[in-house]
Amino acid sequence: MMFNPMVSLRTGFSKKRTAYLKTRLFFLCSIFGSILLVFFFCEFLVYYLVIVKCSWPEVKGAHKEDSTPVLKAMFLADTHLLGEIRGHWFDKLRREWQMERSYQSALWLLQPDVVFILGDIFDEGKWSIPEAWSRDVVRFQKMFRHPPHTELIVLVGNHDIGFHYDMNIYKLSRFEKTFNFTSGKLVSLKGINFVLLNSVALEGDDCDICRAAENQLERISTKLSCSRMREHPDFRKKCKNVEKTPMSAPILLQHYPLYRFSDLECTGEDSASPEEKKVLFREKYDVLSQDASKKLLQLLQPRLILSGHTHSACEVLHQGKIPEISVPSFSWRNRNNPSFIMGSITAANYSLAKCFLPKENMIIYIYCTVGTLFTSYVLACLWACTIQRIHSGRKIKLV
Numbered sequence: 001m002m003f004n005p006m007v008s009l010r011t012g013f014s015k016k017r018t019a020y021l022k023t024r025l026f027f028l029c030s031i032f033g034s035i036l037l038v039f040f041f042c043e044f045l046v047y048y049l050v051i052v053k054c055s056w057p058e059v060k061g062a063h064k065e066d067s068t069p070v071l072k073a074m075f076l077a078d079t080h081l082l083g084e085i086r087g088h089w090f091d092k093l094r095r096e097w098q099m100e101r102s103y104q105s106a107l108w109l110l111q112p113d114v115v116f117i118l119g120d121i122f123d124e125g126k127w128s129i130p131e132a133w134s135r136d137v138v139r140f141q142k143m144f145r146h147p148p149h150t151e152l153i154v155l156v157g158n159h160d161i162g163f164h165y166d167m168n169i170y171k172l173s174r175f176e177k178t179f180n181f182t183s184g185k186l187v188s189l190k191g192i193n194f195v196l197l198n199s200v201a202l203e204g205d206d207c208d209i210c211r212a213a214e215n216q217l218e219r220i221s222t223k224l225s226c227s228r229m230r231e232h233p234d235f236r237k238k239c240k241n242v243e244k245t246p247m248s249a250p251i252l253l254q255h256y257p258l259y260r261f262s263d264l265e266c267t268g269e270d271s272a273s274p275e276e277k278k279v280l281f282r283e284k285y286d287v288l289s290q291d292a293s294k295k296l297l298q299l300l301q302p303r304l305i306l307s308g309h310t311h312s313a314c315e316v317l318h319q320g321k322i323p324e325i326s327v328p329s330f331s332w333r334n335r336n337n338p339s340f341i342m343g344s345i346t347a348a349n350y351s352l353a354k355c356f357l358p359k360e361n362m363i364i365y366i367y368c369t370v371g372t373l374f375t376s377y378v379l380a381c382l383w384a385c386t387i388q389r390i391h392s393g394r395k396i397k398l399v
C-alpha cells in the first residue's frame with residue numbers, strides 16, 4: 001500500500017483542531033459555570049448562610065414543658081422601596097432584590113408568627129400619584145409575600161404619608177386601606193398587647209388627623225387601664241362598656257422614636273456614625289416632641305418600645321425602666337449592614353436578639369475579587385494560546 005503524506009498531514013491537522021476546539025469549549029464552559037456559581041452564591045445562597053446563624057432568644061419563664069405561649073416576632077423598619085422620581089432602575093433592582101431575598105430567607109429559616117414593619121415602607125409614598133402608588137404596592141406585596149401562618153403588620157411612616165405639614169386625609173386613608181392600618185390600634189396576639197401608632201399624627205396641634213389619633217390613643221389607654229384593674233372592686237362599674245383586653249403591659253410600636261436629644265449615647269456597630277451622633281435631634285422631625293413622648297409613656301405605660309426612622313441602631317431607657325429599641329433600616333440603600341430584631345415574647349417577659357443581613361460591601365468585594373481573578377485567568381489563557389499557535393505555525397513551516 002502506498003503511503004500518502006498529504007492525507008496523514010490532513011488527519012493530523014483535523015485531530016489537532018478537534019483537540020483545540022474541545023479545550024476551548026471546556027475553557028468557556030468552566031468560565032461560564034464559575035460565573036453562574038459566584039452569581040448564585042452572592043444573589044441567593046449568601047442570604048441563607050448569613051441568616052441561618054440567627055436564632056430566637058430564650059425568654060425567661062417560658063419552658064418547653066409549660067404551656068406559656070411564646071410569640072416569635074420579627075421587627076424591621078425603613079424599607080424605603082424606591083419610587084419613580086428618585087429611584088434609578090439599577091438601585092431599585094439591587095436593593096429590592098436584597099430585601100426580598102433577606103425577608104424570604106428569614107421567613108423560611110426562622111418561621112416567625114408575626115412580622116412588624118415600623119414605617120417608611122415607600123420612599124416616595126408622600127408624593128406618589130395613584131398609578132405610581134399602585135405599582136409600588138404591587139412590588140411590596142411581591143417582595144414581602146408570606147405564608148398564611150405568618151402575619152404581616154405594617155405601620156405608617158413620614159415617607160408613606162408625608163411629614164405632618166404634608167400629611168393629608170387622602171394619603172393617610174390610602175395607606176390605611178392598603179395595609180389595613182388605623183392610626184391607633186391595639187393588637188393582641190397570644191395574650192400580648194401591641195399598640196400601633198401613627199406617630200406623624202402626634203404633633204399636638206389639634207389638626208383633624210391629630211385629634212382623631214389622640215382620641216384613639218385615649219380609647220386604647222382606657223382599654224389597657226381596664227385590663228390592669230380586673231381585680232379592682234370598681235372594675236365592673238368603670239369598665240362595663242370597654243372591650244376586654246389581655247392583662248399584659250403593652251409593647252409600643254411606631255415610626256418616630258420617643259424624644260431623645262441625639263444618638264450620642266447609642267453604641268454598637270450599627271449605631272449612627274460619630275458625625276451623625278453629634279447632630280442634635282429636632283422635635284417632631286427626627287423624634288417625637290417631649291410632650292408627646294411624656295403623654296405616650298403616661299397613657300400607655302408600655303414595657304417596651306420599638307421604633308424606626310433614624311436608620312441606625314440605638315437603645316435608650318425612658319424613665320429609668322422602659323427600654324426603647326431603634327430598629328435600623330432593612331435596606332442596603334440606607335446601611336451597609338442592615339438587620340432586624342427577633343423577639344421571643346410572652347405576656348410577662350420578652351427577650352430580643354438582632355439578626356444581621358449580609359453586608360453590601362462584602363458582596364461587592366466578592367464580585368470585584370472574582371472578576372479580577374477571571375480577567376487575569378482569561379488573559380493568561382489567551383496569551384498562552386497565542387504563543388502556542390505561533391510555535392505550531394513555525395513548526396509547520398519547518399516541516
Ligand SMILES: [Zn+2]
Nearest residue numbers: 120157158309
Ligand atoms: Zn422616617
